[in-house]
Amino acid sequence: MKLVLDAMGGDFAPEETVAGAVDYARDFQHTVFLVGDETAIRQELEKYDTSGLDLPIVHAPDAVGMDEQPAMAVRRKKNNPMVVGMKLVREGHADGFCSVGNTGAVLTAGHMVFRRMRGVHRAVLTVPFPNTKGFHVCGDVGANTDCKPEWLVQWAHMLAVYAKPLLGIEDPRVAFLANGEESGKGNQLIKTAQVLMAQRNHLNYIGVVEPKEMMAGQADVVVTDGFTGNIVVKQSEAVANFILQTLKEELMARPRSKVGAALARPAFHAAIERLSNKEHAAGLLLGLNGLVTVAHGRSKRESIYYALKTTGQMIEADVLEKTRHKIETLLHVQSPYREKAL
């Protein structure tokens, strides 16, 4: 199997990206193309014993500066690591692309290089999200701010295809995110999407969930528009930081508590580990003619490793072909309703 990594992406490139790729290549014996500034990548690679590993460097010198609008820069600088890396996949040299960092740039480059899959209304950005039972996948989390009900119905089917190998479940429970748990809840978008889903779905569709149920793990796939989804992800992160910071402040303000906190440190770390979602660090950009995973811009060595692992899993599970098939079935079956639906 052959993967491509944007070695220059994210806040800690190329140190952490290269380190993660070395770890992954060693454990899985897959090829990982490292795309970016050749000299910088080579310098990093020399820190490790890479004998027996296949880590070819592909030079892509056009760095996207911090002061540039990333989506614009990707369009203008054709030799940037994202576009060059994705082309390796498009031309059959590799099976999937793992990007790190700026979502806007990934979206632009992905659409430019791979184009949308036939029949897919819009590509959807998904992430795995921890809950009290384990994980669910949530999408769209930021690719599309203003959505149509029809798109959400398609995404439900696409996310279900992806959730199967990712969460290792046969028939994922699929729901829309709403402001209440009763059927019929939601804004007009979600209400109409519910009606369309009831008419035609090939899913284990369970209706709507509100955040409480979502965080209790009552659905495996939670579908929402990209504006709401993005805010939900960001708000969760912000609330988590706020709570942990508040706890830390209160613990440090009391001598006895400080001692307690020191004793409790391993438990704290374990909890933060569970919350940090490291093993499910990478999201997926679904609906393009190429497999694209998206790791967080703050990803370090271990998260890069797991992002590559997710990429490999998705390739192995043939998620792209299965999505294509699902969309074709859906389009075929739904055709008599389509006019009415849209």
Next chain:
Amino acid sequence: MKLVLDAMGGDFAPEETVAGAVDYARDFQHTVFLVGDETAIRQELEKYDTSGLDLPIVHAPDAVGMDEQPAMAVRRKKNNPMVVGMKLVREGHADGFCSVGNTGAVLTAGHMVFRRMRGVHRAVLTVPFPNTKGFHVCGDVGANTDCKPEWLVQWAHMLAVYAKPLLGIEDPRVAFLANGEESGKGNQLIKTAQVLMAQRNHLNYIGVVEPKEMMAGQADVVVTDGFTGNIVVKQSEAVANFILQTLKEELMARPRSKVGAALARPAFHAAIERLSNKEHAAGLLLGLNGLVTVAHGRSKRESIYYALKTTGQMIEADVLEKTRHKIETLLHVQSPYREKAL
């Protein structure tokens, strides 16, 4: 000053509602009408020394059962505590109404009894929200799922009026909630609202904030549609519970950590206290011809006390008249733009 409390509202009525009212009446020497089942309320009152306190009971026997759709029940049962209590305010016997619990019922009863303020597009539900710097107010958090940009602009002005006395700040910073911090971010609703606000506002308007900035306390008033706002509030609650539960599980799983947790308990409690937002427990339903505060259905004695305190503060600050005035100014000033705007 005279307040009205729905003594039968919420999960712990009438025990906790009456207890909170007694505490409040004792501290502030205000009249609190207790509306609900006379016998039940009297029984609770007898538990306390209420000499010198003015706590008149107003009999409203039509309880809203757990199995009824609350908004429907409020309409059908005219002698329910919410409608009877609000009428006391409408008819000038009291200055403000404090409801506990079901938001749908409060919305229905509020609109039925008070009607919308002249010129107000839609009433808005607001809540104070803790952040790392203190508090901000957020609205709409659930009264309106599908909104127009024009409504959000009005709410921004209404929420600013209310934030002033509540947060004790002269010129609150007002922002829209978006999926990014750059101006122009947002879905179509938020983008258009930004354009309208730039054309005409009488506020300390700072543009858009994303969740991270919101939780860092960079705005005092955060305006959003009721679908997004409701999900943000619920997601925050769900994430907080998830984190605290995860921490607890990990602490209990290790003997040394258990000891640590015991030592750290006061700090934990202080943190949860800060997060639980007790002193700012009550939201406001703004835009009606009557002051209505909304306490959480899970409110106990102390939260009821603080909800009544908020109600009293809002009456004292004459928030209703000031809102009326602000809306009139806004309507007057905006009139040349109105056709274009809507």
